[in-house]
Amino acid sequence: MTAVAQDVPRVDRFGIGDLLAEAAAGIGARPGRLVLTILGTVLGIASVVVTVGLAQTAAGQINKQFDAVAATQGVARPATSRGFDGNQRNLGTLPWDAPDRAERLNGVEAAALVSELDIGDLQVTAVPVHDPSAARVTSPSVVATSAHALEALDGHVVQGRYFDSGHDARADRVVVLGADAARRLGVVRVDRQPSIFIGDRAYQVIGVVDGMVRRTDLGSAVILPNGTARADLGLTAPEELHLHLAVAAGPVVGTQLPVALDPNAPETVEVQVPPATSSVRQSVQADINTIFLALGGVALLIGGVGIANVTLLSVLERVGEIGLRRALGATRRQIAAQFMVESVVVGLLGGLVGAALGVAAVTTVSAVQDWTPILDLRMVAVAALAGGVIGLLAGLYPSLKAASIEPISALRGGV
Amino acid sequence: MTVLDLLGAPQGGAPQDSGDLPPVVELRAVERQFPGDPPVHALYPADLQVDAGEYVSVVGPSGSGKSTLLNLLGLLDRPSDGEYLLDGIPTAAAGERERAALRARHIGFVFQAFHLLPHRTVLENVLLATIYSGVPRTERRERAVEALDRVGLSHRLDFRPTVLSGGERQRTAIARAVVSHPRVLLADEPTGNLDSESSAAVLELFDELHAGGLTLLVITHEDDVSARAQRRVRITDGHLREIA
Numbered sequence: 001m002t003a004v005a006q007d008v009p010r011v012d013r014f015g016i017g018d019l020l021a022e023a024a025a026g027i028g029a030r031p032g033r034l035v036l037t038i039l040g041t042v043l044g045i046a047s048v049v050v051t052v053g054l055a056q057t058a059a060g061q062i063n064k065q066f067d068a069v070a071a072t073q074g075v076a077r078p079a080t081s082r083g084f085d086g087n088q089r090n091l092g093t094l095p096w097d098a099p100d101r102a103e104r105l106n107g108v109e110a111a112a113l114v115s116e117l118d119i120g121d122l123q124v125t126a127v128p129v130h131d132p133s134a135a136r137v138t139s140p141s142v143v144a145t146s147a148h149a150l151e152a153l154d155g156h157v158v159q160g161r162y163f164d165s166g167h168d169a170r171a172d173r174v175v176v177l178g179a180d181a182a183r184r185l186g187v188v189r190v191d192r193q194p195s196i197f198i199g200d201r202a203y204q205v206i207g208v209v210d211g212m213v214r215r216t217d218l219g220s221a222v223i224l225p226n227g228t229a230r231a232d233l234g235l236t237a238p239e240e241l242h243l244h245l246a247v248a249a250g251p252v253v254g255t256q257l258p259v260a261l262d263p264n265a266p267e268t269v270e271v272q273v274p275p276a277t278s279s280v281r282q283s284v285q286a287d288i289n290t291i292f293l294a295l296g297g298v299a300l301l302i303g304g305v306g307i308a309n310v311t312l313l314s315v316l317e318r319v320g321e322i323g324l325r326r327a328l329g330a331t332r333r334q335i336a337a338q339f340m341v342e343s344v345v346v347g348l349l350g351g352l353v354g355a356a357l358g359v360a361a362v363t364t365v366s367a368v369q370d371w372t373p374i375l376d377l378r379m380v381a382v383a384a385l386a387g388g389v390i391g392l393l394a395g396l397y398p399s400l401k402a403a404s405i406e407p408i409s410a411l412r413g414g415v
Numbered sequence: 416m417t418v419l420d421l422l423g424a425p426q427g428g429a430p431q432d433s434g435d436l437p438p439v440v441e442l443r444a445v446e447r448q449f450p451g452d453p454p455v456h457a458l459y460p461a462d463l464q465v466d467a468g469e470y471v472s473v474v475g476p477s478g479s480g481k482s483t484l485l486n487l488l489g490l491l492d493r494p495s496d497g498e499y500l501l502d503g504i505p506t507a508a509a510g511e512r513e514r515a516a517l518r519a520r521h522i523g524f525v526f527q528a529f530h531l532l533p534h535r536t537v538l539e540n541v542l543l544a545t546i547y548s549g550v551p552r553t554e555r556r557e558r559a560v561e562a563l564d565r566v567g568l569s570h571r572l573d574f575r576p577t578v579l580s581g582g583e584r585q586r587t588a589i590a591r592a593v594v595s596h597p598r599v600l601l602a603d604e605p606t607g608n609l610d611s612e613s614s615a616a617v618l619e620l621f622d623e624l625h626a627g628g629l630t631l632l633v634i635t636h637e638d639d640v641s642a643r644a645q646r647r648v649r650i651t652d653g654h655l656r657e658i659a
Contacts, residue, residue, distance in 0.1 A: 008520075008549030018546045029534035324530040327491060328591075329519020329547035331512055407491045408482075411526060 014334055023341035026314075034346065037310040040303030041350025041387050042357065048296035049358025049383050053375040055289050057366055060374040072109075073214055074243035074250065074273040076102070076257055092268030093237040094261060096226065099146050101260045102241060107249025108257075110151035114215060115239035117142040117229055122199035124222055126185045140181040142198065143221045144229030152242045153212040160190035160207030163225045171227040175203040179210035180220035196222065201232060214242060243273075250274040300390060303350060307394035311343045315402040322402055323410025336403035343395025344388050351387015355380050437503030439599050439630045440465040440488060445497035445507075447483050457483040460497060461655035463648065465599070465632060470625045472644035473634045480653040481634050485603050488632065489522055490514045502598050519548035523592030527604035529584045531576035531591075537563065538572040541591045548595035562590040566620055582613025589620060599630040606640055618643050 027034060076098070078090040094113065095101065102111035124139040147165040150157065158179055167174050175196060177187055187194050187205055195202040203224065212218045229235040241261070245253055250273035257273075258266035315322070322335055359380060366373035442463040449455045457480045465471050475481050486492035487499060490506060498507045502521055506514060523544075531540045541559040550558060563569055566586040576584050585605060592600055602621070606614035618640065625631055633644060641647050647658040 008516075009551070012549045012551050014547055022546075025535065025539075320528075320530055321532055324532075325543075325547070326515070327489065327518060327524045328544045329515050331515040334547070408486045411491075411528075411530065 014330070019334070019337055019341055022338050023345060026318075026338065026342050027345055033310065033314075034349070037307055037346055038303075038350035038353060040299065040306035041347055041390055042303070042354040044296055044298075044300030044303040044390075045351050045354025045383050045387050046357040046361065047292065047299055048386075049355050049375075049380060050361045051289060051292035051296055052379055053358060053362035053373070054365060056374045056376065057362060057371050061371055071247055071250075071274050072245045074108075074245050074253055074257075074271065076241040076243065076261060076269055076271045077239070078237075079268050079270040090237075092262060092265060094239075094241055094269070096238065098238065098241045098261055099148060099152075102243060102257060103148075105253055105256050105260055107246045107253050108243050109246055110148050110244040112149035112152035112242050113144075113146045113226060113238040113240070114149060114153075114218075114242055115144045115226070115229070115235055115237075117144055117233050117235060119198060119233060123197075124185070125197050126187065126194070127197075140178070140184060141217070141221045142229075142233070143218060143223050144226045144233075144235050145223055146226050146238075149223070149242070150209060150212075152244045153214045153218065154244065155209050155212035155218070158208040158210050160205070162207055162209060168225040168227040171231040172225065173201065173203045173228060173232070174206045174225070176207045176209055176223045177205055178212075178219040178221045178223065179208055181222055182208045184220070198222070198233070203228075214244075245273065300386075304347075304390040304394045307343055307346055307350075307391055308397060311339060311346075311395055311398035312401065314342075315339060315398045315405075318402075319405055319410045322405045323407040326405075326407035327411065332403040335405075336399040339399040339402045340392070340395045343398065344391040347391015347394065348384070348388040350391070351384040354387060355384040358383070436467055437500065438464045438466045439469075439502055440632065441500040441503075442487075443498045443500070445487060445494040445499050447487060447492065448495050456653050458487070458494075458650075458655070459653045463655060465630060467598070467630055468625075468628055469646060470621070470631045470644045471633070471646045471648060472641035473632065473648045473650055474636060474638065474641040474658075475650035476636055479650050481636070481650055482603070483653075484650060484655070485601060485634050489524060489601050490518050515547075520595060521598045523595065523597035523600045525585070525588050525592050525600065525602040525605045527607040529576070529581075529588045529608070531584055531587055533575065533577050536573050536575060537568060537579070537587050540576060540587055541594050544591045544594050550595055559590070559594050562594040563587070565593070565623075566590045580613065581609045582616050585609060585613065585617050586620065589617070589624075593624065593629070597629075599632060600624065602631065602633045604635055605633065606635070606637065614640070 076094065078092050078094060080088045080090055083089050096113070098113055099111040102108050119139070119142050122139075123137075124142065147163065147168050149155070150162050160176075162176055163172070163174050166172075177185065177196075182188075182205075185196055187196070187208070190205050190207060194205050196205060197203070209223070210219060226235065226238070243253065243257075254271050254273040257271050258269040261269050325335060326332075359375060362375055363373050365371075440463065442461055444460040444462060445458065446456070446460040447458040449457060461484075473481060473484060483492070487494055490501070494507055498505055500506070501517055504517065506517065509517070532543065535543070538556075538559055541562055542555055545555040545559065560569070560572070563572060566589050568583060568586055568590065571579065571583060571587075576587060579587065585608075589600075589605075605617055605621075609617065621631055621633065622643065631644070633640065635641050649656050649658050
């Protein structure tokens, strides 16, 4: 630093503000060219954002279908067919020992029969009150299950206990209440051995359960053992067999269960098990992503080369201006900085426009497909900034070129 | 050494440095040759001294070394040998940054081809010179307007140079050259692209600037342009000679 340069106060020297103003004027001088210059970057950034955004959205879509509950849940029902009268009728019945049969299979961790009961006009009450003028209240639904239902349905005991196969075999008059049903019936504690009435018959409440994610409706139901339901409420055949499966056991159980339940007529049992997650589909998806990202990368590269080209062209066109600025006292560094900033700003513009277009595309596709668009906003910000980085890299050579221009030769040409 | 010696020294020493100020331009055996086989001697060792307030013209046919001389004087090129003092500051060995700062603050350029930025207004073109030369930020606009007023273009502030006549363009360029209050104005064929009427106006302006105390150095091949100067220097085949 010399005396000549030092005696100018810092605020009056060529500063950042001047640099930005000069660069902005340089860019703004040719708006049409600016559009063409940023096109490559716009396309590149947009395709990267779209690829990543759609991949994230699709992943969200798959996750929605493939949650942990669905992956380990299975249901077996009697097959149905439509009769001539138009009604669905069952082709067969599940055996009462279906849970035992199912649990012998590899991959079945728990199994239980669940049947809704039709209790007709009977009312479920905590205290039987015969008051003809009282408004009729709706009863909680009544459901019969086998002993291990809690395991099969992923529920847990809040108070007391669940009934076991002994209650079932003896047809004991015991019930377990879903948490909602307990609240409605006013059963707060089970250690006082409360009873509820189904019609006029009293049943002892031995437990309160909750959290049956596979049959959330059981939270507001009165649950009694199969044997009791058969004896008191006329349950004739089990309705559904709920299975808790090991992950990925679905296909195997799906083929074996009908035979295990009804060896003579396996076709009368309809089994719903989670499908095997398709590894083929996933790898195809990954391939598509790779291809799109590669295309995006190529587009970015072309965008960068485009910026470099146009900046270089602009340097060559503005040789006279560069010479003039040097003659007016600009240093090489100031000239290089000006073209560098122009290039970075052009890249940033491209990045911003591209990222915006990408977000718009992801949103539009999601709207059309009825998907939930999922897009990491940090990724969008990074993509926009990446445009600036591309501009920076693309501007390096042209800026050095501009800085190396000799004012003498530059001033011989016109501006 | 006595006190008398010390007192006497300023009066007695170097009578040729008549004033307190050093000459604005002083070439001491400056030469410029371009490498080649054989090397081209664009300027043979030359001495030139231009004092503050002088109006000097350099005449010579094309190819005589005028542009080389202008580039050397404008610090756009370095001499192969010799020393060039600008306002008393040695420049031959100065760094690029210092030379840029000297160009910005001590020299105003006027070119044959005007070199105005086509996308900027007349005012912005003049302001361009202030951002590199350290003119105080608050005074820039005021001084640019004042400079344009001085060249008679106050009514053209917001015009693009592309719609101006040649004479107006050159006057804009002159305003740009003087806005940073340079010590010397270097003009390279300032009337080369102008008709006679515009040329006369530009030369008139030079006379006014000279009358205002500005040091001018005009390079030209036209005799009637050089005739306006107080002092004429001829350059022929790289040799610099005073014209008596």
